[in-house]
Amino acid sequence: MMAVEVKGVSKHFGGVKALDNVSFSLRQGKTLGLVGGNGSGKTTLLNVITKMVVSNKGEVWFNDERIDTMPAYKIARLGVGRIFQTGGIFNNMTVLENLLVAANAEREEAEAVLREVDLHEKIDDKAATLSGGQMRLLEFGRVMIRNDELILLDEPFAGVSEANTKKIERVVRKLQKQGKTMILIEHDSRRIKRLCDKIIELEKGKIIREAKA
Numbered sequence: 001m002m003a004v005e006v007k008g009v010s011k012h013f014g015g016v017k018a019l020d021n022v023s024f025s026l027r028q029g030k031t032l033g034l035v036g037g038n039g040s041g042k043t044t045l046l047n048v049i050t051k052m053v054v055s056n057k058g059e060v061w062f063n064d065e066r067i068d069t070m071p072a073y074k075i076a077r078l079g080v081g082r083i084f085q086t087g088g089i090f091n092n093m094t095v096l097e098n099l100l101v102a103a104n105a106e107r108e109e110a111e112a113v114l115r116e117v118d119l120h121e122k123i124d125d126k127a128a129t130l131s132g133g134q135m136r137l138l139e140f141g142r143v144m145i146r147n148d149e150l151i152l153l154d155e156p157f158a159g160v161s162e163a164n165t166k167k168i169e170r171v172v173r174k175l176q177k178q179g180k181t182m183i184l185i186e187h188d189s190r191r192i193k194r195l196c197d198k199i200i201e202l203e204k205g206k207i208i209r210e211a212k213a
Contacts, residue, residue: 001063003028003150003181004049009058009068011044011205018044019055020205026198028063029179031172033186033196033213040202042185046152049183050082051075062150081148083139083156091128095119095138098127102142110145116174117141118167133164140171151175153184157191169195 004026011019019041026032034042047053049060051072060068067075082088089098099110114120117137122130127138136156143151153172157165172195175182186192192199193213201209 001028002026002061003030003063004032004183005059005061006045006049007059007061009045009048009055009060011041011048011053011055017205019048022058022202022205022207024200024207024210026181026183028181029176030197031176031182031184031195033184033192033199034202035186035189035192035199036202039204041205042202043154044205045202046082046154046183046185049075049152050080079147079149080152081143081146081150082152082154083136083143084154088139089127089135089142091126093127094124095127095130096123098138099141099145103146105145113141113145116144117171131161131164133160133168136160136168137164137171140168140175144171144175149181151180151182153182153186155185155187157186157188 002025006022006024009019009022022045036042044053048055055068059066062078062080095114096110099105099113111120114123117140119134119137119141130138156168160168184196196213198212200207
């Protein structure tokens with residue numbers, strides 16, 4: 001079954017073509033790696049899928065349901081989660097509170113997720129006190145507690161310590177074993193090949209290469 005289908009999507013910002021007739025599909029439980037230089041359209045593509053920006057043309061489908069016509073909150077409720085390059089968590093809340101507001105979950109369930117992402121010792125700390133890598137792990141915890149089916153990862157390893165990089169990679173592999181579908185933006189070619197089933201390369205908003213990892 002195809003989890004994601006992007007059909008002829010274009011997005012223009014003024015005279016700049018951020019996405020130019022982009023089409024691809026991704027099977028359920030597979031991981032797609034998005035590569036390309038700065039300004040190639042990678043983050044814009046994730047923004048279109050989650051309706052953070054509205055495409056000028058084209059369609060986006062998730063689990064055989066067209067979602068580009070829906071508001072962002074409905075897309076999220078369908079099980080589409082996002083881990084941002086920066087931000088995405090509530091700094092003034094504790095680590096535990098960040099999970100509890102992400103889903104209607106019990107404390108016991110939240111504690112179990114925090115153990116999975118190695119943040120249980122930080123459970124009562126303010127999120128603002130976490131390192132950059134720990135904040136990414138907390139974002140993973142939020143998509144895990146919501147049980148999102150499609151997870152969009154915008155450079156989750158960028159600026160992260162080696163120790164937290166290993167933890168994030170372990171979490172990604174755990175999600176893959178659970179059958180989650182993922183789209184990963186990443187610049188490290190070796191990591192892309194390790195974690196992804198196929199790779200799409202963008203340049204100036206166009207797909208210039210699509211191949212197995």
